[in-house]
Every structure is written in C-alpha cells, then in structure tokens.
Amino acid sequence: MNKDQNDMITRAEEAVEKAAIEFTANLIQRVSNLEKSIHNNDRENVIKMAYELETEAATFGWPRVTRLSKWLRKVFSGDFDRKPEAELVLSTLNALKLMVSDPENQNEERDLQLFKELYPDLSKVISDI
C-alpha cells in the first residue's frame, strides 16, 4: 500500500471512530426504545430496531450486543427452532441493558460471562447464534 492509500485509510478510520462515538452516545437510549417496543409487542418495530442495533454493534465492536440483538430479531421474526419462554426474552433484554449500562467503559469480561450464562438457553431456541 502506498502513502496515498495509507493516508486515505487513516482518514477513513478517523471517520469511523467519530461514528463509533456517536453510536456509543445513543446506545442506552436505543436499548431502552427496543425494550419499549418489546413490551408494547410492536413486532415490526422490534425486528427493525434489533437489526439496526445488531449491524451497528457489529460495525462498532460490540460483539455480544450484536449476538443478543440478532437473537431478538430472529425470535420476533419467527425464525427460531423452538419457541422461547417469555422469561428468556426478558433475561436477554436485561443482559443487553447491563451490557450497555456504561457504554463509555465497555466491560468485555462481564459481557462474555453474561453471554456464556445465557448461551445454552439461547441456542436451544436458535441454534445459529
């Protein structure tokens, strides 16, 4: 890669970094909106919000948030192997809320642990999680 290309990549990475800050700043509100839609049983909105959160979290380095959002999207799309208990949906939502509770200080270790605890039940509902 020549100098021009390196400069170009650096500029682009700076732009992504700015977008990541914006994403982080709105994370708590986004999960809260998702929670409201779940409680209102607004299926269409849940799918849309979960997909947006899933793809953005993937882009900005929140892998566990990505996977829980994916799980919620698939559950509300009816794309599951086994219908989940309401309690599991709530536990997933609570884990998601905890993961984004302090977005400035992402706690990878805690998030991984939370995900590991939920994984056996989540994977019974959707094997590809």
Place this chain on the structure above:
Amino acid sequence: MELTSTELTKLKVLIVDSNVFIAKTLFSILEAFEIGSIIVCDTLSSAEKHLGNTELDCIFVDFMMEDRAGLDFIKMVREGASPENEQTLPIILNTGVTDIDTIVMARDAGVTEIISKPFSPAQVLQKLSNAINNQREFIDVDEYIGPNRRRRKMSIMEWDGENDRRLQTDK
C-alpha cells in the same frame, strides 16, 4: 490490485441502506477515499430511480432492508432493468447477517462481493477494488445471472463437451 487514488476520484457509487447511521458511516469512508460521486438512498424506490437515470460504477446494498426486498433490487440490476447501467455492474452486499443461508441467497442473486459487518476501511477498499478491477466472468443463463460463483480455479479438467452453460451466456 487496489484502485489508485486517481481511479477512485472517477468513480460514481450508490449506497442503498435503510439504516441511515450505517449509510452515513459508509459514506464517510468512501468520502475519505475521495470517491468522485456518492449517492445515498435509504429506500429501494429512490435507489431504483437513480439506477434508471445515473450511470454508476458500483452499488453497495444491504438486502435485509424492506423485508429482504433488497434481494429483488439486486436481481433487477442483473436482469438489465436499467437503461443507464450494464447488467454486469458490480454490486457489493453490505450485511450484518452472515449465516450460510444468507450468503448463499446473496450469491445466487448475483452479488459481486460481500462485506460483512464489522467493516473496516481497509476491507471496503479491498472489496471495492476487487469488484471493479477483478471482475469475474459474467454468467447469463436461465437459472442464474451474475458473476461466476466459482472463485477458485479447480485443478480438474474443464468441461469441453456439448451443453456447456457458459456458452449460453452470449444468447
């Protein structure tokens, strides 16, 4: 081979994504590459309008938008619905959904490259360069229209008998 700065400045790219935030991020990356012209559409209907009246070099699309109607948009390009653009127009699928079914669906719809999120600027440059500079043979047969889905050369003899589907491409 990666596109040079000069080549990038001449490109006209369309981004089709209903997620405004992701579209904005991709726009910022392409802007940093000094791409000549970047059009952003958050609905398929506006994307179809641009496709019909703008000559493009590449499209970035997320087919999960509008209940997977993005897939029909890709097929529409491949079927040659746009007078301004060739069927061979490079299409890069920009997706957060990377399960095997999705990838197969996208491949069968005729996408040129797939960028799975998280995307990095280096990955975007590499896929864009690949889509434009290393175009694969274009197949146009009854069951499939799009770039050859085989990327690797197999170490087996090429079929040289009758009924070679590749020869039907020039119909």
